[in-house]
Amino acid sequence: MSLAASSPGAQGKSGRPFPFPVELLGLLGLGLLWWLLTLPAVTGNPFLEQFSPGAALPALTRLLAEGTLWEHLLVSLKRVMVGLGLAFVIGAPLGLLVGSSRLLERATEPAFQLLRMISPLSWMPLAVMVLGVGDAPIYLLLALAGLWPILFAAAGGVKNLNASWLDLGRSLSATRGEMFWHITLPGILGSLLQGVRLAIGTLWILLVPCEMLGVRAGLGYFILDTRDRLAYPELMATVVLIGLLGYLLDAAARWLVGRFQGNT
Structure with a gap:
């Protein structure tokens, strides 16, 4: 449940929700702060205007329309998914053993x-x-980054399993395989998904510096390329895109966690 949905500030005095999503207030405030910090009249630095919303957002629209960013975007997403997959394959079983x-x-x-x-x-x-x-x-560096959230989440989930569920399985003479598939795995899945969500955030943050290792594609590489070409509006556009994609990835992970927990 989000804070906005559960807090009194999400509703008017009459108890009815506000007629607009209150989450937009934070985004609007962030956009206003961005504009002010790149406004020459405020900063006294005309150079920063190249990083302003008025320069970056048209550049982002153009790069997406031209297809320039799509290749880099897809390469970056592939690297994150491979790194996450490696972290899960190693971290989840190890966490089960440790827990x-x-x-x-x-x-x-x-x-x-x-x-x-x-x-x-x-x-x-x-x-x-x-x-x-x-x-x-x-892949190796991203896997190392995502390993620990998944490992500790799996171990914590096993340790916090309801003892009565395990006793019930033993009383029914369930095999180890049946105990795992019908009791352990459903019992730790919520914790495991939370670990995956944390891992996604960690991998996404680490991705950009990892893509500065000499590769020829990816959002991190494109940031270096725009810097070298002095294309600062495109650089800021890429930074904005990284933030938007990271938000969407986390939102998808939150939805998955909420959907599972809502069915348990």
Whole structure:
């Protein structure tokens, strides 16, 4: 449930909802702040006008209409999906194991917490030396970034399973496979999806610096390209697009989590 829907500010004094989405107020305020911070009369710097909404939004419309950004956008989305898939394939089973064994959890927690605190970007030079320039090191760095939210979410979900569900399964002589598919997996799915949502946000934030590893496509690469061409309205347009896409990805993940939790 969103804060706007649950808070008194989302309704008028009569209890009826406002006739417009209150979420728009925040976006309008952000747009106004953006405009003010690039206004020469406010900043005294005419150069910043190239990053203004009046310059960036037409550039974004043009780049999308020309198809210039579509290739970079699709390449970036592919990298995020591959990185997320690798993180899930590794993190979910490992999290299930850790959450199922108190001894294994105690043995691995210090090492996992230490590794989690190392920025994936710290591994960038080593990844390039081992895997070379291209998509492979990007996949590795994104997978490392998404691994920990998924692993800890899976482990936490197993630890917080309702004990009565497990007792019921044992009383019915359920096999290990039946316990997993009918009790454990449905019981941890909400936590696991929350971990996936956190992983998506982490991967999307990390994507741009990862795409500055010498690849020839992607939104991060395009930002460097616009900088080198001094095409600052296009640079700001790409930044806006990254924000919009990140918002949509998170909204899709929130919808998925809410849909599952609403059915449980």
